[in-house]
Amino acid sequence: MGRRKKMVEHVTELMDKPEFIRNIGTVAHIDHGKTTFSDNLLAGAGMISSELAGEQLFMDFDEEEQRRGITIDSATVSMVHQYEGQDYLINLIDTPGHVDFGGDVTRAMRAVDGAVVLVDAVEGPMPQTETVLRQALRENVTPILFINKVDRLINEIKLTPADMQMRLGLVIDKVNKIVKGLKPNDYDRLKLDPTVGKVAFGSALNNWAISIPYMKKTGIGFKEIIELCQAEKQNELAIKCPLHVVMNDMIIKFLPSPVKAQQERIKVIWHGDKESDIGKSMINVDRGGKIALMITDITTDPHAGEVASGRLFSGTLERGKEVFISGMPNANRIQSVGLFMGPERIECEKIPAGNIVAVTGLTDAIVGSTASSDKSMTPFESIRHVSEPVMTVAVEAKHMKDLPKLVEVLRQVAKEDPTLKVMINQ
Template sequence: MPKFKSTQDILRIIGNKDQIRNFGVIAHVDHGKTTMSDSLLAASGIISPSVAGQALALDSMKLEQNRQMTIRGANVTLFYEMEGKEYVINMIDTPGHIDFTGRVTRALRAIDGVVVVSDSVEGVMTQTETVTRQALEERVRPVLYINKIDRLVKELKLNPDEMQKWLMNIISHFNQLIDIYAEPEIKEKWKVSIQGNSVAFGSAKDRWGFNFKMAKKTGINFKDVYDAYTSNDPAAIKALANRSPLADAVLGMVVEHHPPPHVAQKYRIPKIWPGDLDSDIGKSLIACDDKGPVLMMVTTINVDPQAGRVATGRLYSGTIKDGDDVYLVDAKRPGRVQSVNIYMGNTREIVSFIPAGNIPALLGLDYAIAGETISTVKGAHAFESIKYVSEPVVTIAVEPKHPKDLPKLVEGLRTITVEDPNLIVKINEETGETLMAGMGVLHLEIATSLLQEKGLEIVTTQPLINYRETIRAKAGPIMSKSPNKHNKIFMRVEPLQDDVLEM
């Protein structure tokens, strides 16, 4: 049984960089990220093991629970013991739907490793490829967890040997992505393998899982899995979870393969920070130095009705404390940190201070936005801006049903765009309409639902999609006639030459 660990247990070891891991969970939609995260929370004593797999504890929004999908993502700090050594593991659960891929992009800046979750039947899907490419571009190291192994038995009716051949194809496909998108110097080192203990198998719903080392230690194999799911005894599946807990399989890979922050920053900082690496700030960033100047990048903003903006992000250098005076580098504004917190499940715990290499949540910075660089040095270089894989392409007009609610609508739009920078709100100068643009129809549907949850009655137009087309090659000529049929027009198209475009 996991023993609940308090915030004090975490603070006791949070200054030892070797015992810190920062990782995220990424995947295609509905492949089981949040269900898997439940088992990790249970192993840390944050939720009861009896509800892990069904609680979806990190989907805290009402909309997330109703739709059974992650929209916002969540941060949580876990306490984990492995081979007698204690670890603090900062985890970010991310959305899987492509409309919320901007949240994945921002989360990747704060972490050093990812667990890529893949459905055993569907395998590597389009969004799996997108988020893996994003991770590799940020120099974030992946490991692979293949979920829903029970589907191979129940739906595809595969025997143990066929299951292994099927799963090897998924691993091979995933390594092809690393071969394509990883930088040359890391691609071979970062490829995943069963023998290398960077691949795990399991069922998040049933809370069991194993990797190579666990299989050697416990003797579990695919024959045991096959027998459990073809047995009429319901206790057989529970026995798998007792024998080989999912949390040990996943967090074991995280501890072994994901680097601690002071190791990861040596190769990540040159990619994400454009300043002089030989300066005092640069050396502090590379070393992840607790005693250096504070330099933090905000990756997430949540607006708390009581506390105001909560700025969460990665602290790369220095130690941040309650009452610290800081500078918002991009906003060119001073600020003061009222309270330093960490996330334990869905609640914030006040910790008063936190050293470099961790993911704090700061209160009191009213002008902070996602992507902001926070520093105690006024002239510090900002981190590289976050590059999103797509832009808002779907637009609707939104207005209050009752004109008297216009101020409430303006405030509501301001709040949701602060929390979600991928939502763009602007005024059409010709019509006076308030336009809201998002990544897709679902993105806008969620945004309007959030406005309605604030008690606003709103009216929206049908979504308008902006298609962007260009000429790729020569075509034509084609003939067209004028309305009176007396004139013929011949037209040919071809791309402009590169030197013309450069002008």
């Protein structure tokens, strides 16, 4: 309990310093290792046991996710990492990889500024890799690359150091080809260049990662990696080049803070007057400005009711403040504000701009709506989903007395997931 309380205190201290915040998401094809990867970052931050990292799947806390062994809903967690003597707050969203839950990825990309793209070293980039990259780049999100399951190239495919380098080079080239095809004008800035450190290789399950700059720093090369993997000493690799250190350093060095990101992202996701007070406030991440909140997710808490979460681009949220939901006539009063720590919601007194927040009391909110203290604010651009509904299902109540309950549940589900279209025949 003491460690957890200390972590929460540390997180709340850093919330107020947007230059030291990184809002990131993990994206990948299904089963390429996102949730296992997230476990490693959480273990490095002291939030779960390092022995369980890679096996606990902390972010898959829903019963259905545990039963199926896949991520269904995006999950958010805040943690602290020290880089070059400075503490940084990393707000991480672990997204689903299955195409059926692609709407969650699209919505998560609106809340983050950077993305860790994971690719299986054996399978290489898959169709969903391209889809999630498209979703990220459309939202002006900056990517870095982690090539996972490298130990399989050694122990299963038995590649030599030269062959392994060639195989990894091909994976990087394929991902860069996708980036260039989607953002040709921005390719020089977005190119995933392993020589500068925008690419890492490793095994999330075995808790290790390495990048070319880290190879130079530690003296560990492909030859040593192959020898240790073949000798079943990957635990030594996890000590010499722990995944959480290598990847969090990459995240902080190459992915932008809200201060830098919002200068560019606001131009893409908001089409109001950039010279207006609220426009300037969002571009400058002004905690003293009017509230501008983009709601990207709604969940139901059995005790607190509906919890709306999303990215706060401007202003400060605190209990008792009134905000207007886009398209609704009356104000909603904020009941509580907080942060998500996986399955838990930690309440805070107030949260300033630049953070991913969880709010109760916004009864009129639906996923994709804009909440602001300025009733006349131009809403954020609507979230465009890559996939459209492809299946129609008719449901009816077995007993007429249950019809109101069914209608209520269907309306709630449609509110939480805009990719689901609900039509009720009255």
